[in-house]
Amino acid sequence: MDLHTVTDVVRRPSDRPGEAWCDGDAWLAGGTWLFSVPQPDVRRLVDITTLGWDALVAGDAGLEIGATCTIRELYALEPPGDWLAGPLLATSCEAFLASFKVWNSATVGGNICMSLPAGPMITLTVALEATYTLWNADGSERTVDAVDFVTGDHRNILAPGDILRRIDIPVSALRKRHTHRRFTLTQLGRSTIFLIATQSPGTDDFLLTLTAGTTRPVRLSFDSMPDADALRHSIDDLPADVWFDDPNGTPDHRRHLAKHFAEEIRSELAPGELS
Known part of the structure; x- marks a missing residue:
């Protein structure tokens, strides 16, 4: 869908883009929802995919998922053998009502921040006791339990200019x-x-x-x-x-x-x- 109210696209935002947030801004990652319905209040898109966040980092502490990691990237991950809950990663990706085209664009963070009841990345991360790292618009950051992030249908704790930066799933839950x-x-x-x-x-x-x-x-x-x-x-x-x-x-x-x-x-x- 054409967003005819958009007059500017920030292709290379600063490392902490929330500090330059203005009324009428919208974060652009996969854009699968953003471009699917009219957005009459949006004047500027801020492309966060250019920030170069690691998609997936698996280590001794667990799994770190960058908010701009695509569903396709998460689905393709081969978890270590001792991660007994590893199959839930693919199971949750398969819960999307979406084509392969959407999988290639839609992001883990975008699905969480949409905060719809059926968001499968919400299901996955809450069930695996994840924490979210949030960047506040003033440049500070905070960490919250995944279960406390979504507050209702299409509602969450983010304030204007805040951004979900990373999801951390502890190895204790993955095992x-x-x-x-x-x-x-x-x-x-x-x-x-x-x-x-x-x-x-x-x-x-x-x-x-x-x-x-x-x-x-x-x-x-x-x-x-x-x-x-x-x-x-x-x-x-x-x-x-x-x-x-x-x-x-x-x-x-x-x-x-x-x-x-x-x-x-x-x-x-x-x-x-x-x-």
Whole structure:
């Protein structure tokens, strides 16, 4: 789509572009959403892909993902063998309702900052206990837990001029056992609900992340495996307004799916089920 209100494109911004932020600016990375709908308030595009951030850095501490890393780059990563949760990287990429053309342009950071309920990069990073490094418009930076970043449908904690710089997934989470469930109305459709659970090897802990069916990511943490009733009650106790309502599912439908899939997941990760 042509953005006919744009009068300027900053091709080579400064290393800290937020300090020059103005009303009417928009960050340009993949642009797959930016160019898909009218943007009447946008006057200037600031291209952050020219800043040269590393896409992926795998090391002893875990995985560092640059915000401008494309979905294709993340999907192509071959995780180390001891990263038991490594397959979730590809699984979450496959949860995109997008063509290969979009995969080549869309970025991990862009999907997170869109903050839509069905954003699979949100699901992935919350489930794997990631932290986000944010660059504030005043030049300072802060680190936040991924679960605290999205506050609602298309809402997050970024202020004008702030930017998501990096996502860090700790190796402790990458070495966890995992399972997931995802429901869509059609085979390649938008996620109605997406759940990921992880468990530390040799322990009975249980971390369950719910997204797509909720307006913000929900992470339920248990020091030991809950029984079926306790898990069901933890989902029933979520605030009513956390459940998302759109043509892909009503809040009641999504709550039902969450409890159904959560019990499947609990049974799968229960002691003795997995080696």
